[in-house]
Amino acid sequence: MLPTHRPSIADEEINAIKDVFESRWLGKGSVTDKFEEQLCLHLETTHVLCVNSGTAALQMAVECLELNPDFEVLVPSLTFPATIQAIVLAGGQPIFCEVEPTTLNIDIEDAKSRLTPNCRIILPVHYAGQACDMDKVLNLAQENNLFVVEDAAHAFGSTYKGRAVGSLGDLTCFSFDPIKNITCGGGGAVATDNDELAARILPLRNIGIDKEFRLRIDHPKSWKYEVVSLGYRYLMSNINAAIGLGQLKKIAAFKDRKIFIVKRYNDAFAEAPEITVLEQNLDETFPFSYVIRISPTYRDRLIAHLKQNGIDSAVQFTPNHLQPAFSQYRTDLPTTEMLFSEILTIPLFYEMTDSDVDKVINAILGFFHG
Ligand SMILES: Cc1ncc(COP(=O)(O)O)c(C=O)c1O
Numbered sequence: 001m002l003p004t005h006r007p008s009i010a011d012e013e014i015n016a017i018k019d020v021f022e023s024r025w026l027g028k029g030s031v032t033d034k035f036e037e038q039l040c041l042h043l044e045t046t047h048v049l050c051v052n053s054g055t056a057a058l059q060m061a062v063e064c065l066e067l068n069p070d071f072e073v074l075v076p077s078l079t080f081p082a083t084i085q086a087i088v089l090a091g092g093q094p095i096f097c098e099v100e101p102t103t104l105n106i107d108i109e110d111a112k113s114r115l116t117p118n119c120r121i122i123l124p125v126h127y128a129g130q131a132c133d134m135d136k137v138l139n140l141a142q143e144n145n146l147f148v149v150e151d152a153a154h155a156f157g158s159t160y161k162g163r164a165v166g167s168l169g170d171l172t173c174f175s176f177d178p179i180k181n182i183t184c185g186g187g188g189a190v191a192t193d194n195d196e197l198a199a200r201i202l203p204l205r206n207i208g209i210d211k212e213f214r215l216r217i218d219h220p221k222s223w224k225y226e227v228v229s230l231g232y233r234y235l236m237s238n239i240n241a242a243i244g245l246g247q248l249k250k251i252a253a254f255k256d257r258k259i260f261i262v263k264r265y266n267d268a269f270a271e272a273p274e275i276t277v278l279e280q281n282l283d284e285t286f287p288f289s290y291v292i293r294i295s296p297t298y299r300d301r302l303i304a305h306l307k308q309n310g311i312d313s314a315v316q317f318t319p320n321h322l323q324p325a326f327s328q329y330r331t332d333l334p335t336t337e338m339l340f341s342e343i344l345t346i347p348l349f350y351e352m353t354d355s356d357v358d359k360v361i362n363a364i365l366g367f368f369h370g
Pocket residue numbers: 053054055056079080082083125151153154174175176177187188
């Protein structure tokens with residue numbers, strides 16, 4: 001079965017893990033530090049704090065703002081549930097917003113109409129890798145005194161008006177889970193230029209301990225540490241960071257190949273009036289997923305047809321305002337619900353061969369035009 005996403009792992013990652021094993025320092029350490037330094041360069045930002053998942057990154061980002069209880073967060077409903085779980089775990093309440101049908105990114109006019117006095121954060125999700133309209137996001141935030149926390153789980157390596165996603169809002173969160181643009185096997189990161197917020201995340205990600213362990217080693221009282229706050233155990237290990245460092249070396253090739261495949265799909269589906277493709281600016285986007293929109297009357301049949309042809313597909317995502325766990329935040333989102341009934345994610349990953357791409361195109365066009 002051709003999956004929708006698949007990581008590309010080769011000698012770079014295997015050798016890097018071998019070095020970590022040989023060093024016998026498997027947990028958070030110098031390899032994690034090196035990965036953070038490299039990420040700072042890629043993301044054009046002063047601080048990058050690695051953690052063990054994108055979900056943890058989002059939770060840290062929201063929690064480090066130390067807002068009053070019951071703060072509210074403008075967030076699209078059409079996102080992975082992790083985005084919403086992180087907000088609620090950090091003490092916030094989601095205000096679910098619509099997305100734009102053309103990009104599936106947050107609809108800023110709709111978000112504006114849902115603002116409340118308790119709203120303190122706007123949390124845009126860069127869906128499928130394309131940056132949201134950050135000028136509009138930043139303007140809305142400035143006019144209403146909101147923090148901008150970005151969910152860039154899909155958008156590592158993308159830019160907005162030439163600036164790296166990661167250098168735009170107050171805090172930007174990345175995921176390095178196994179299917180993302182680059183993977184660590186599992187992991188995440190918060191990027192920020194704000195020294196104070198970065199300093200608050202350090203103890204939060206390490207059970208409240210004030211100093212990083214390795215920084216204490218050379219100190220005469222190396223055993224000494226203080227627990228300055230509550231905190232979680234969200235560190236990224238040397239093993240995971242080593243995988244990430246291997247991936248960073250290949251990022252240009254990963255991006256070019258995925259853009260090539262997206263262009264092949266776009267050209268092929270331009271001939272099919274039944275298919276709407278997302279509007280993506282490929283000069284700035286490192287595409288994560290390829291999503292088509294089709295009429296709900298035949299989406300299930302297309303999914304079954306693809307499966308029969310050995311091709312997997314997915315619906316990213318079930319809107320969160322429809323999920324039982326978030327029922328108390330339910331609201332009317334007719335555009336999101338319409339889009340939910342139409343979207344379908346088809347295979348897009350670096351190691352897809354040209355014949356894999358042809359197979360997907362032929363299966364989809366064959367479904368519509370027999
Ligand atoms: C939009 C979005 N946000 C957050 C996450 C959470 O990342 P992680 O799986 O690394 O916790 C994901 C992961 O799939 C995601 O797609």
